[in-house]
Amino acid sequence: CCCDRRTIMHLFLLLILQATAALGQIDPAHCRYALGMEDRRIKDDDITASSQWYETTGPQYARLNREEGDGAWCPEGQLEPSDSQYLQVDLGRLTFLTVVGTQGRYARNSGNEFARAYRLNYSRDGLLWKSWKNRLGNAVMEGNKNAYTSVINDLHPPIITRYVRLIPVTKLSTTVCMRVELYGCPWEDGLISYSAPEGQLMMPPGYPIASLNDSTYDGVHERRRLTDGVIGQDDFLVTRQYHVWPGYDYLGWRNDSLGTQGYVEMEFVFDRQRNFTSLKVHSNNMFSRGVKIFSSVSCWFKPRLIAGWEAESVAFKTVLDDRNPSARYVTVPLNRRTAKSIRCRFYFADVWMMFSEISFQSAVNASTSDPPDDGNTPILIGCLVTIILLLVIIIFLILWCQYVCKVLEKKSQRKETQEKQNKHLILLFPTACGGGYAEPDVTQCTPHQCFHSNAPHYAETDIVRLQGVTGSNMYAVPALTVDSLTRKDISAAEFPRQQLIFREKLGEGQFGEVHLCEAEGLPEFLGEGSPLPDRDGRSVLVAVKQLRADATSQARNDFLKEIKIMSRLNDPNIIRLLCVCVSSDPLCMVTEYMENGDLNMFLSQREIESTLSDLLHMSVQISSGMKYLASLNFVHRDLATRNCLLDRRLTIKIADFGMSRNLYSSDYYRIQGRAVLPIRWMAWESILLGKFTTASDVWAFGVTLWEIFTLCKEQPYSLLxxxxxxxxxxxxxxxxxxxxxxxxPPLCPPSLFELMMRCWSRDIPDRPTFEGLYQALRPHVNQ
Structure with missing residues (x-):
């Protein structure tokens, strides 16, 4: 029971990651593990900088969510627009880097320096440095808007590197400080570069022009298209990345454009000498448009870069398929040949040939004279499976031991913990017991009794608290309403889960995740009266809340309750449940996706663009949605701008995704042994008594109004x-x-601020209702 559970799980995840990397296929959507800035796996000596202001703002203090020293790394002096100051991190090995997180210098509320933007340079050897650019050619990434909130940037495309430099960018002379975390996973594939003919334009009659070049090629040293983890779709004109051109996910060539040779030649260079098992090529096969997988391939091998190509090649002939147009992986056996460089010729089977991903299965060559014996392969595989099974059994026994220990200790600790909490609350709020400070050892009344002596009473049995398993603070509803719901009360239909195509992860919680997906055929599935807007023939994007495989049975029950509740909601300003996937695991609920994101980001990313009328219209929409929830006796418990989403017509819909997103982690306060709470939006009775009612939602609505009229430029009570x-x-x-x-707020009319103050009334009967708030706000909006 004394073993470190987190250490064991980390080792287990690392083993799984290494096994996945050995297969040569890394999924950027899941390769998002912290690389060790915050938890100090990256040592101080591996973090350097071009300069530092003081010893206490050196590079070793540039660790996300930590505040040692003076709270962050700060380059010396004022940063000028022409400066190239940098923070450098040595990851110790080649790494598949997918995400960068940054913060400013908060230093326990004494600092206010941050980088509004930054660039990223990277190197594999520490000598040759390259500048990262996104798929549209932009090198500058958006940084922080304040000193404490972390900003997470996905790298599209991801990079393979060992050394990383973050270079803050500024338009004006200013002081800059940074804290950083890097995310990714070990790069075991070994492929460090490849060369190929430049891709070409495809101009089919009646279809959009497809640009099939490698847009992430820097022109000199590196191509990345075929090693970025993005798998092209069956239709090469449909892309997984938004705001890009048709054909973006593929690198493609036309047969007659390469002379009479009839093949495409590519050369691959690796980090060291390896024994190669196979080559996997993801190829398009849309034969109706003249595209097929390659007919055959021949590969030559070079054991050292300075050596010549070996005469004996490996040849492989594919089985062509004229019936199934699906894109697919083609696996080419390489017969355990040893090499540090491979040259392959892929022969055309039709007019066009298109690749979206290439990976190699290999092992580091321990001896150049003794290639591995093929007969040992089954033995090695059997040993690996045995080790993994033993590890799983050990982890299970340790977790079971911890569970038993916790159950045995829980009873004895509960009474002691309650006594400590009571004593702490009496000291914190002494006058609640009727004047004067009670002596710590002479308890005149419990905090619960003291609070209820003067505060309005709302019985705890009046509501059922339902914590959303995706990390969201889902609605609380009257107990009888939940208990009376049955399967037939779920109006949402079962949607074929194979028609949900993953795009990206939007957020996650303890037992679930929120994904952005494309739903094929959803308008036809929902039929007439569908709540979806007209998409003009475009794909439908949806948010999918999915229960993870490791969820507890209680989380599973809560997830089904959440579906039952969501299926009852039908209002223009409430996020809609469209359909579900509950006939098999994993359980999923499919909701509307709001293309303009949440209101907090929408307002904070704009300068003074929104007029008073715009802000009032937003407020009216939120009050209308909350009026609807209140009419059903539903309590939201987490109303804030982060949970108000905007569609492409700027209609606001109230949701509950905020807690699941790392971007808003600082908006929640974690109490020991309890769920995180959005205390800056909560009424006093919710924090002190645990009472969540429509009246406490009104309090949160007042804070949400305050956010709107400050354009979400700061957190409520930011100085506290x-x-x-x-x-x-x-x-x-x-x-x-x-x-x-x-x-x-400066933009707020006095009459509206008076309305906010009424929302924050100490006595619950003095607070307005949502019906009253809606009627008070509506006349101010230009209809």
Whole structure:
């Protein structure tokens, strides 16, 4: 029971990752593991910089979510637009880098320096450096908007590197500080570069022009299209990346454009000498448009870069398929040949040949004179399977031991913990017991009794708390409503899960994930009266909340309850449940996807563009949606701009994804042994008494209005720490005039700020209803 569970799980995940990497296919959507800045696996000596302001702002302090020293790395002096100051991280080995996270210098509320933008340079050997650019050719990434909130940037395309430099960019002379985390996984494939003829334009009559070149080729040293983990679709004109041209996911050539040779020659260079088992090529086969997989391939091998090509080649002839137009992997056996460089000729089977991904299965060559014995392969595989099974059994026994220990200890600790909590609350809010400070050892009444002596009473049995398994703070509803729901109450139909095509992960929680997916044939499936907007023939994007395989039975039950609740909601300003996939695991619910993201990002990324009328219209829409929820006695419990989404017509729909996104992790406060809470939006009775009602949603609505009229430029109570926010709720309870209110935003009319203040009334009956809020706001909007 004394073993470190996190260490064991980390080792297990690392073993799985290494096994996946050995297959030579890394999925960027799942290769997103922290590489060790925050948890110090990356050592101080591996973090350097071009300069530092002080010893206490050196590069070793550039660790995400840590505040040692003076809180971050800060380059010396004011950063000028022409400067190229950098923070350099040595990852220790070749790494598939997919995500970069940054923060500014917060330093326990004493710092306010951050980088609004930055560039990324990378190198495999520390000598030759390259500049990262996205798929559209942009080199500058968006940085931070304040000193404490982390910003996560996905690298499209990902890179293979050992050394990384983050170079802050500024338009004006300013002070800059940074904290950083890098995400990815080990690169075991060994392929470091390849060369190939430049891809070509395809101009089919009646179809869009397809540009089949390698857009991530830097022109000199490196191509990345065929090693970026992106698999092309059956129709090569359909791309997985948005805002790009048709054919983007493929590299392709026309037969007659390469002279009379009838083949495409490619050369691959590896990090070291390897024994090659096979080559896997993902190839398009849309034969109706003259595209087929290659008819055959011949490969030659070079054991050292300075040696000549070996005379004996490996040849492989494919089986052509004129019935199934699906893109597919073609596996070419390489007969365990030893090489550091491979040259392959792929022969045309039709007018066009298109590849989207190439990977090699190999092992590092331990001896150039003794190639591996093929007969040992089954033995090696058997040993590996045995080791993995033993590891799984050991982990199971340790976890079971920990579970038993926790069950045995829980009873004895519960009473002691409750006594400590009671004593702490009495000391924190002493006047709740009727004046004066109670002595710690002379308890006049419990905090629960003290609070209920003066506060309005809402019985805890009035509502069922339902924590969304995807990390979202899902609606609380009257208990009888949940208990009476049956299978027939779910109006959403079962959607074929094979028609959901994964695009990217939007967020995750303890037991579930939220994915952006493309739903093939969804409008036809939903039929007449579909809530989907007219897509003009384009694909339908949806948000899919999926229960993970490791979810507990309780999480599974909660997920089904969540589906039942969502299936009852039907309002223009509430996110809609479209369909479900519950006939088999994993359980999924499919909801509308809002193309303009959440309201917090929408407003904070704009300068003074939104008019007062625009802001009031947003407020009316939110009040309308909450009025609908209140009419059903539903309590949201996490109303904020991060949970208000906008579609392409800028219609606001209230959702519950906010908690699942790392971007908003600083908006939630984790209480020991309990779920995280959005305390800066919560009414005093919700924090102190755990009471969530429509009236507490009204309080949160007032904070949401405040966010809107500050254009989401700062966090509520930004000058207070989380602990001070909790202490301030005690002042609301005591109601002695010492509580701190949010200030009046400059864009907010006095009458509207007065409405906000009513939402934050200490006594619940003094707060307006959502019906009253809607009626008060609606006349101010130009219809």
């Amino acid at each position: 720490s989380d602990e001070q926010v909790i202490e301030n709720t005690g002042e609301f309870f005591r109601n002695q005039g010492r509580q701190i209110f949010l200030y009046a």
